[in-house]
Amino acid sequence: MSYYANKKVLVTGGASFIGSHLVDKLVDAGASVTVVDDLSSGKKENLALSMKQISFIEGDIRMQSVANKTTKGKDIVFHLANVHGGRGFIETNPGELVQNFMIDGNVFYYCHKNTVERICYTSSACAYPTSLQSADPKKQVRYLSEEMANPFKEGAALADGEYGWAKLMGEMALKAYNKQFGVKGVSCRLFTVYGPRENESHAIIAFIGRAMLRQDPYEIWGTGQQDRNFTFVDDIVDGLLLSAERVTDCRAVNLGTDEITKIIDAAKTVCRIVGYQPSKFSFDLSKPEGVHIRAASIENQKKWLGWSPRTSFDDGIRKTIDWYSKNVDVQALRANFEKRLFER
Incomplete structure (x- = not known):
């Protein structure tokens, strides 16, 4: 039986590109799924395959009342809700991007308050120091491994703009809940998802x-x-599902291909x-x-998850x-x- 069978699962941002694919697979796995999305970028039509089998709540997770209501009674929360876009958007909307601090804070606080069993936080390769991804061959790192982004390690905190800093701080916040309160979870650093x-x-x-x-x-x-290293969305969803099941100490894990x-x-x-x-x-x-360069080290995802992406570019x-x-x-x-x- 699937790990997710009969689990009560919340997907924040579940009408989004990645979120909707995740919802479809959770439904197929037998989970009882609730989606919360304010539809600012997500679309109901993305959930066409699953809408009749889920509970959909249109709401803004920046509102504490929404975060509290939607996390109650849940076993697992996949937290994908965030202000995000392509490179054009993240370069031109810094004030909107920093609202992710509020979004993540609300979700983690109410997950803890409402005793959610596990949290899977979607972070980003943007959390990695830009200095390691430069055009200078003396500075660049070909494959980024998880320990290279760390707010408490000298030289490991120079995230990619406001979006990258929000993601790195989200990881730090989730880990802090683990340190003090024993909250179980994982941060998944996604690498250039498409599909x-x-x-x-x-x-x-x-x-x-x-x-x-x-x-x-x-x-x-x-x-x-x-x-x-462009990573197909179906592979990313498989990685998210395995991460939430197998990693509980709120560490970060790369989800990406080495192609x-x-x-x-x-x-x-x-x-x-x-x-x-x-x-x-x-x-x-x-x-x-x-x-200039961005590619995931896949060594830990193979070790911790027993998995790597299967879809060629x-x-x-x-x-x-x-x-x-x-x-x-x-x-x-x-x-x-x-x-x-x-x-x-």
Whole structure:
């Protein structure tokens, strides 16, 4: 029997891209699922497969009353609710991003007060020091391992902007509840997730959108030489489920693949699979491009979870393109594509 069978589970931000996939798998595993989402970026249609089998609450977790109400009587809380977007959004909305301190504080406080058995907190690779992800080969670290981001370790706390600091502080807060009160949980550092139900503010969907629009020259933000390890959403969800089951001391664990792809190569892969070959790729250095390199060390996820992602980049892109092509209105996309790149 599944670990999650008959468990009372809350997913905050459960109508989001990642959250909705997690909800679907929890329902399949036999859990009793409640979703709370304010629908500021999540969509009810993301939950179409599971809506009749879950309890859905439209509410803002920044409100203490909502955090208190939704965590009562729960065995496990998967905490995904946060103010987030693609690189364009996080570079231009710092005041909104720091509201994540409030969101995480509310969730952890009321999980503890209401004796939730376990908390799975979705952190981010943005928690890692940007100094380790620079273009300087003398400073950069090829694969980031969990101990390299630590607010109490000299040289290990230089997170990626306000969003990264909020995530690192969220990890610290969860660990503090473990230290003082014995709260059980885990922080999962997610690495460049992509897949169906994501929007154009993130690189892969933006690349697919550009290919569908037959953009020429085909625009890429930054130099195109940035490295990422794009991780398919189904793999990330499997990692979240295993993390919540197997890690209880509130440590951080990477969830990512060790398959490294340059941004320019990701764009070319998308174009190849869509069946579109632009005459030229252009590189807009005025746009946010993020850190130069970012890839997960997968050693601890294999050791602690007995798991690693299974979906290759090529296969994941094919699945994502298949979903996007069935759901996008190309004329509407053409009308507001540039605006979508900076939205949540």
